Amino acid sequence: MHQLTYGDVKTAADRIAGDIRPVTIAPVDPGAIRTAPRDPLDDRPAEPCEVHLALEFMQHTGSFKARGAQNFIRAHREAGTLPPAGVTIASGGNAGLACAWAAGRQNVPATVFLPATAPGVKVDRLRGYGADVRLVGTEYADALAACETFAAETGALASHAYDHPLIAAGAGTLMEEIQQRIPGLDTIVVAVGGGGLFAGVATAARHHGIRTVAVEPENCRALHAALEAGRPVDVAVDSVAADSLGARRASETALHAARQDGVISVIVPDAEIVRARRALWDHRRIAVEHAAATALAALTAPPHHTPDRDLPPGRRAPFRSYRPAPGERVAVVLCGANTDPGDLLNPVAPERT
Template sequence: MHQLTYGDVKAAADRVAGRVRPVTLAPADAGEVRVGRRDALDDRPDEPGTVWLALEFMQHTGSFKARGAQNFIQAHREAKTLPGAGVTIASGGNAGLACAWAAQQQGVTATVFLPTTAPAVKVARLRGFGADVRLVGAEYADALAACEDFAATTGALASHAYDHPLIAAGAGTLLEEIVQQVPDLDTVVVAVGGGGLFAGVATAAQHHGVRVVAVEPENCRALNAAIGAGRPVDVTVDSVAADALGARRASRMALHAAQRADVHSVLVPDDEIVRARQALWDQRRVAVEHAAATALAALTAPQPHGYRPGAGEKVAVVLCGANTDPGDLARPVDQG
């Protein structure tokens, strides 16, 4: 297994420069997050922490996945290992969209496999990025098997949603951009599914001396369980954020990054994820995925859940994606 290094992230940053949208940081409002964790015996004046929201949901295709997909294809182009059959992936979610977009940007064919149950809107969006969409079987496993067979028979380059060093390194470029804007950043808060975003961000964060808060739903805790067991293990997947964070097990690359870097694993309940997502809409008119709200929930959930920045701590919370149906966010008071 390739162990991700900071050199991988730096190389990715060079490759994606000018090809992805630089992340925008917005300061959190007073009261928007819970800050100022204090020891009861500490009588020093309370210096409030500073929290920024990293608005990565404004990235191409609506999520951070564009970074890894762009790095993946660009690296293979540089190495002259990009086959004539193009790239292929089994994913109707953010990874599939990102792969199709990056392939279109590079003039490469993308063949995306989905189960026949995939929503028509996803199929249409993938085709809008020029992808050849193949609908196979009733479940994701069927689409994945067909994708693997397609790669084996045609020579197409198989991509992965998260468990690949080029994908993870691309995701890590996000942290590079954040520290360029906040050089004295103390902590980055990021949601974790299979661990691609986490592995890249944690690898870059270790280089910069930045703490990582890895946030997962209570019932989608693949990384948390892997840290406890010392190896990737299968977990139950049952959360409102499972569409993006529902990996059954974390990658070995993610676990390695968690064991090596300054990482705090945090679990948040679904009701706090829903509340954080709603608050972003109510206060900012921003509609994000439940996965993005999972990271924010770490700073809005009451104790014993979540993470409390200490006095003076500088924190960036990654809002990683916005491919969501906003129909459930409107409230009656909004109509008038």
């Protein structure tokens, strides 16, 4: 297994420069995010934390995935390993859209497999990017099997949504931009699914001495489960953010990054994800995916702790929120906005919790 390095991220940053949109940073109102409790004997004036939102949902295709997809295709073009059949991927989500977009930018054929149950709007967007869309079966597994067969029969280059060093390194370029725009940054907060974005961001953050907070939905915790088991394991997936963070297994690269110093794993319930997403709309008029709101929920969720004595031997309770210290500089990645904003625009629409 290739262990992701900061050199991989820097190479990716140089490779895709000019092909992606630089991230926009927006400060949060002072005092809007609560800080950690202070020492009661500390009589110095209270200092708020400093929180910034990294608006990566403004990226091409509406998510950070464009970075990794562009790095993947350009790296293979540089190496002369792009086959005439182009690239192929099984994904009806952000990874498929990014792959189709990046392929189109490089005039490379893209064949995207997704289940026949995929929303028509995603199919239309994929075709709008010039992809050859193949609808197969009713589940992602059906589309993946067809994609693998297609790659074997045609020689097309198979891409992956998150589990590839070029994909993760491309995602890590986001961290390079954020740390340049926020001098003295202490902490980066990022949502985790399969771990491509997290692995890239955490690798770059560690190089710069920046803490990474990895946030997962309570019922989509592939990375946290891998940390507990000491290896990637399959987990159940049942969350309002499962459309983007619903990987059943975290990558080895993500697990390796999570074991490094300066990484904190946080688990948040769906109700807090929904609340954070709603708050972004109410106070900022920002409509993001539940996956993006998952990162913010780590800062806005109330503290909750399960006593270790109530857990099985050898297990420790996960963090349920992250409280910055007074004066701490924090960036929260809002990673994507490929969502239906209807439930935000309609205040009486039911919210899944």
